[in-house]
Structures are given as C-alpha cells and as structure tokens.
Amino acid sequence: MEMVRLKCGFENSIDVGSVGSKERISLGWKGNFLVHLKSFSSFHIDAEIHDDECDVVWRLMGFYGNPEEKNRRESWDLLRRLGQEQTAYWIVLGDFNEIIHSFKKKGGRLRAERQMEDFRMALDDCGLINVGYVGRWFTWERGRVLSTNIRERLDRGVATLNWFNLCPQYQLEHLTHSFSDHCPILLDTLGKKRASRIKDKPFRFEAKWCLEDSLEEEIKRFWNDSPGGVPDKLGGLGQQLQSWSNFQAKCKRKNRLMLEDRLNCLNELDPTDEILGEITDIQLELNLEADQEEIFWEQRARVNWLKNGDRNTSYFHKVAVQRQIRGQIKEIEG
Template identity: 30%
Template sequence: MLKKHNLSILGLLEVKIKPNLLNPMMDTKFPGMSFLHNFHLCDNSRILIMWDPMMVHLDLLEMTDQIIHVTVSCLHTHRIFLASFVYGWNSMVARRPLWDFLLHRGDAIDLPWILMGDFNCVRHPYEKKGGVPVAPREMADLRNCIARLELSDVNHVGCCFTWFSLVVSYKLDRVMVNYHWTESNLDVFVDFVAPGCFSDHSCNVITIFRDHSHRASPFKFFNMWATHQDFQVIVRDNCHISGREKNANEEIVEAQNRALNGDGVDNSIVELRRRAEFLLEAERLFLSQKAKCEYLKHSDRCSKFFHGMIKRNIKRNKIVALTLRDGSISVNPNEIAEDFVGFYRNLLGVATNREALDESIIPLGPSLPDSSWGEMMRMVSVDEIRGALANIEDDKAPGPDGFGAAFFKKAWGTVGGDIIAAVMEFFSNAKGETQSVKILLDCVDKFGKTAGLRANALKSNIFLVAVKEPVRREIIRISGYQEGSFPFRYLGIPLAAGRLTERDFSGLVDTIAKKVAAWPRHTLSYAGNLELLRSVIQGVECFWLSVFPISCGVIDKIEKTCRSFMWTSKHPPISWRKVCSPINDEGLGLRDLRIWNKTLLAKTLWDIHNKKDSLWVKWINHYYWDNVKDWTVRKDDTNLIKKLVDIRDELALKFGDWEGAAAQLEIWPEEVALEAICLETVHSSQT
C-alpha cells in the first residue's frame, strides 16, 4: 500500500497486533518509519499511524480509545494542518465520548483540519443498501457533530459504499474537512479503493495538493451592472467592483478629512458620497450573486460570510479528480475536461435521420373545435413574450455566463429584437411534433423516431399498483423499463401508494440539514442567522408544507436543526415558541411550522373550492364532489383529504358555516386571510 500509492502517512484501524510484537514488526517491515498508536487505551488494538519522517512531521496532541488527534507539518511545503484518525465503536452509547471530544476540541480549532476513518455510522439513509432502513436516531449524533463543527465531505472517487457483507452495504468510512480547510488553497480528494482480501472496509487513499489550476475564467454578467444608468455602454468594465468601491470610499474619507481639518468644505463631497454609496450597493449585489446568498438583508452585508460562501462553493463544485474511462484516476484539468466531453459525445450520439410524421393518426384521437385549435396554434405575440420575461424575477434562470432576466429587462431596447426572433423561431419549428406524444408505448416509440427524442430505459421506471403478476411481467417485458417501487421522488417530494411515514420525509430533513451545514455561521450575526432561517429554510419547507400534512415528529426534527443553528448552543435563551411568535408579540417573527402547514393546506382547500384551472383540482372535483361543503371522510381517503376536511370544518365553525367562511375569504388577500384564521384557530385551541 505504501509503495503502490506513494503514501507519506498511513493510518491502520483495527490492526489486531499484540503490543509486544509491534516494535519488532516496525523494525523489520517498515524500517525508517515513525509511528504512534493507542493500543494501551483499550483491550484490542485500535489505531496505528506511521509516517515517513523525511516527508512529514507529526506531533501528537491528544488520543482516546476512538481517536488520535495530531498536527501534521509538511517538510517540503511547510504547510501545517490538523488531522484526526477516527475508529468509532459500533454502538451509539459507546460512540458518545467520540462526539463529545470532537465538539469540545473542534470549537477551538482555527487551522485547516481533516478528519478520516471509520465512524461506524452513516449520515444519510441512502448510505446503506439492503437490510433494515437506518433509523433517524442512528444518524443524529454524526449529523449534529457535522453541523456544529461546519464539516463537509471531501470529493471522492471509487466505491460509493465502504463496508459490505453478503446482504448489506454501508458508507461507514468518510473523510471530512472543516471551514478553515475550504478557506485555504489546499485541494483534497479521497479514493475509496476496493479492499481485496485484506479487509471488508475500503481503503481511503487521500491526496492533498496545492491548487495550481488558475485557468482563465470566462466572462460572466453580474446583475449589479444593471443598476448603472449607462450600463448598456459600459457592460464590460475592466476595473473590479470591489477595487472601485474601496477607491471611492478612500476619496470621500480624504475629502471629509480636509473639511474637518479646516481646509474648507469640498463641494464634491456630496457627489463622492453618492458615488461611494452606489458602488457599495453594487459590491453587495456582486457578492450576493457570486455567493448565491441574495436572501440576506441589505443591512447585514457580512462580506466575510459572502467570501466564505464563495470559497466553499468553489471547493464543493470543483472536480479535483476523476476516474477516467480507462480506469485510471486523473487530477489534470485538461484530461478531466476531455473525458467529460468524450463521455457526453458518446452518450448523446450524433444526428440521425428521422421518420416523417404520419399526420393521419392525429384525427383519430380527441380534438379541439376549430376556434380553440386556432388559438392554440397561432404564433405567440410580442406582448406575450415581453410579459413572460417581465414575470421572471431579476436574479432567476441565469445561464453559465450570468445573463439572467435582469440583463434582458434592462437592455430590452438593445437585445429585445433578438429575444423576440429567438422565441418566434422556437415556436415556428416546434409545432406539430409534441402533438404525437401518447401514453401508449407504441406512440412513444413513434414520437421518438419522429422527433429524435428517445426515452432512456436506464433512467425510466414503470410503477404498477394492483396489477396481477402475469400482466405485470408482460408490461415490463413490452416496455423494457425497470419496475420502480414506492415511495419515489417526483419534483423533490416523495410519492407513495400508502400513507407516508416519518422516514419518507427524510429528504426534507436532509435538505435543511445540508443547507445549515454549508453555512459558516461563525461569520454571521444573530440577525444574519435569523434572516437565513426566515428566507431560505422556511422557503424550502413551504413547498413540502403546501403538499402534505407534516407530522409533529418531522416538525420537531426541523425545529431542532433550526434551533441549533440559531443559537449555536444547547441552552437557547428564548423558547422556540417565542421565536416563532409575531414581532408585535415580542417574538422574532419566524413562522410556526404547524400553523404554516395548516395555512398552506387551507389555501389548497381554497383552490379546490374555487375550481382552480389545475389537472389535480379537476381530478379532485371529479373523484369527490364539486362542492367542498359536501365532502365526507371515507375510510380509504388519504391523510391529505382527511386533513382538508378537518380544516374545512374548523373554518366553518368559526364563521357559522362554509358559505360564511368562503364569503369572508373572498374579500381578503389569500395568504394574509388564511394565516390569520389558522393562527387564531391554533392559538384558541392551545389556550
């Protein structure tokens, strides 16, 4: 292993060597290597570290029966970082001293820090394959440690799982770095190598090197340019915005010093202040777009936070190593780029001849009257194109070059004609083909041959419910698709044939936990923490809360994660219920998830009552009743329908009947009215 991978440091876990045989073995097998171990702290041999003293120097800081914590000094680059070699016990209770050690020591670390080893637990449910699904409590300690210490997994190649048996596979081994590592110019990746006959764990081969790949960056448009009155003329400005903001600030300070020292008031102070404030706001917009942190308040600029997010995003998105098609691993940027291009060239293929569309099959299906057909097939108008662009938020849908909706709105006089021409060309060339899409597989195949768009069998699944076995086998044989299983994800949310359990909501909990772990909260004020929770976390929750009735257990997990991020301590000074109270009631104004869940479901009920132009609403009105007030709960109804009926009854009770509630809602803005009603209803039930 040392020779094959040219290792400077080697960590061995569970080596099972008797302490009295260690020194003779090192002298004969590894002459010239230095080593340390924690054999004396436990009955069986746990962790052994050896290193080449000509390449690196290791200083022991602390060790326990589950971890060895050292300082690593590279003798060639003179870089210093901390390293922890971990071998966790295989029970939750026995691992708790490990988490306590990491949390206690990690809070005081201000150097780049890398943790590696066998943690004997997983972070996400998908890190186990086979056997009984992982319970949330089994992942809680590792997740909390990662969030508190702001750790992140390093990029990896090789095996997805690191331990296996005959029926189950786990990702028990991992390599993580702290926030200070992402701030440094060190790149790192790990190759999880198949263990062969030596072990049932993958070997973690870690490569650390300096980032020397300073390739020229392509031009990218930033929305802050659109705030300049002459931005169409000076789109490409050679001076970096941060430098211009700094120079403008220095100029106004000099003018103010002259005035305060009695040298006379400079009439240009007003203009200098206006220019400095403009560039200051432009710099904030620039950093916001680059860091993708537009959700912070203007008053909480937090440049350190922005720069930390920018560096972290670059580290996370950068591909430092890639397993090439020939099986070798490359860290050369040019080889990686060539392999990507070659892969997608083979995947997408080349242009092929298409069969002509058989227009005779179109009249065989349902058809629209001539008036509707003409309206559907007419060319889109210029007003419709401009209206569609106006409805897109300024910072939405940017391409790789950053040209988002803000640019096209501001520069409409210059580029509007090109946009209209492009949209017109798209609709003129796209007519007719999509009309041949049918549910039947032979129509799908016909459409593929006509349009050149084929369904990818490797990425497609077919889901069958209440189908007899012979029919099921025949459908799978004809389609060529794999049979999928419930629950599965669609648009990010789980779909199931039965009632969703707490485990099915792990995607929501994991998403929030990942976002919290990605934020360097020690660079934020409490106001910044609060704004992130309000703008981002509750934005993520909103999508789920509007679709499902969320159980109290799931809400408790989300609130625990948010509470830990907000206060960064185990003993918050204010109860979470007070935090979620309105500002007028001396709270902090976060939304109570239970109330907000009921509010959004009430809006869904209101959409059904108003017969919103939606396929799902039409199906609900057809399957149940047209009038919401006539609904009755049936035994086989879903949890969503039962919850909607409960909300209907609560609203009817408050206003005397459903007609009274509907009439009252019609004269109020929807969200304000529904949240006010639900808030009052929940508070009255609590009291």
C-alpha cells in the same frame, strides 16, 4: 501494524488499541519533525502536520466511532470536545461507524433517523464538511449472498472550509481491497499536482523472484546463450534479470488492474448471488497475489527489524548498513 509500517517506510508511529474491540488506530510517518502529536485515546489520534509543501501547519485527526450503537453519542461528544481546540486547517479521517443519510446504506435493517441526525449535528457543531470521494460509494460490506448482503459508507473524511482552501487539489479515494470488510481510504493532498519521480536503483537480487517458476529457466537460457567469461555473464545477467522482473511486474500489474476494474464494476451493480460469487472469486485471486507479496516482505524484513526497527532508528540503520556491506562482491576467482 509494525509490518504495515515497514512496507510503507514509516520510521515513526503511534498505535492505540480500541476498548472492547479488535480494532485499533495507528498513525505512521517519515521524519521526526513533520508530525507533532497533540493527543490520543482509544478512539482518536490528533496531530499537527508540518507541511513543507504549503509551509503551514495543519491538523490531522484519525477518528474511530464507538462500535456500540448505545455509546455512539459518546463519540460525538468527544469530537465536539476536540473541536473546541479549533485551528484554521483541520481534517478528520476514519471509520465513524455511522452514516449521514439513509441512502448511504443498502441491505440490513433501517438506520434510525435520530442516530444519523446526531452524527450530522456533531459535524455541524465542529464546522466539518464532507470531503467527498472517488471510487465506489460504499466502504464497508458484509454478506456474500444477496439475502445477507449489507453495504454502507462508514469511512469518510470531513474537514473545515479553510482546509479545503489550503489543499484545493486534494483527492480522497476509496481503494479496492480483498481482505477486510472495510475498504482503505487514501487522501492525497496534492492530487493532480503530484509529480512522478523515477530514481535509478542499483541491481539487487530480490527474494520474491524465487517464487516465480520461470526464474530458473530464464537464468539457464541467458547463461547458455551469452558469450564471454563469468564476469561478463554476471554483469549481463543482472541487467537481464532486471528486465525480466520488470516484464513480470508489468504482467502482474496488468492482471491486478484488470481484476480490480472488474471488482469495481461488480460493486457498482445491484448485487445478486452470481455477482457476489464472482466478487468472492476475484478477491481470492487478489489474496493469492497479496500472499506472494507478503512472503517477499517476510523474507526481506528480518525478525529484529520488526522487533526493534520501529523502536530504535539507530539499530535499524546499522543493520541495513551491515547487510549492504555483507552483500558486496569484492573479487571473483577464476
């Protein structure tokens, strides 16, 4: 979880391991004063969010339903107890390990109506309403051939009516994935109101460029074709590499989007062995791209950052400043 937090830029977090399962729940955030932790257990993290955009405090809960069917009612009792401390604005996100209706499942054995009714009653008792979604209908899948394929919507968001009024432009999206059997869900409280911000960044050589076969040829071509001395060539090379990197990133992004679109289309079709086989091929290709990105982050992030960065903010910033100072070129000798 530390690596994921570093990639997202979260300075603070709490990680809780689930009892009797490899699963864990985690909450990460930026800034010390935006999140106030209320309570946590192996199956939930409850926090207050100090929202500067709305200038209000609302309640966010990450929830993990008990994976054991016989213990599922304990999860709903926990949700009811937490719901007694009711606030005006409350949203719950997570893997509930249960579906609301039988049509939210395809394949496998039928879900008992009593189980689904228990889940629906727990949500009603807490005043929680399904927030809907954008993207494919299922969030969990198992089985790569038609005879064993199972699809369910186990991950969801539910909220109180007042939370809907607070964030009317929200959007919850089922994201494309290639690693886990669960797909990530992304909640954007601003939705269409979110404005894109572009910041000018100074040139920095990125370690991931070394993974590109065309890097060496690009440097040789520019250096041989450019006039002027070494300082002029170095200045121009930085701009050229940045343009080359942007072009490479656009090509990769275009290819990734094509693969994700194709994956989404395949997931909407009734599964066959051929379709499930193509889904596996696309996921492998996406995995290769993700592996390359993982190498980049492992090269960029020092072991001490992973070890101490999340526990000691002062240490983290000192290391960053020292790296910046060491990376400066103060003079060039001819």
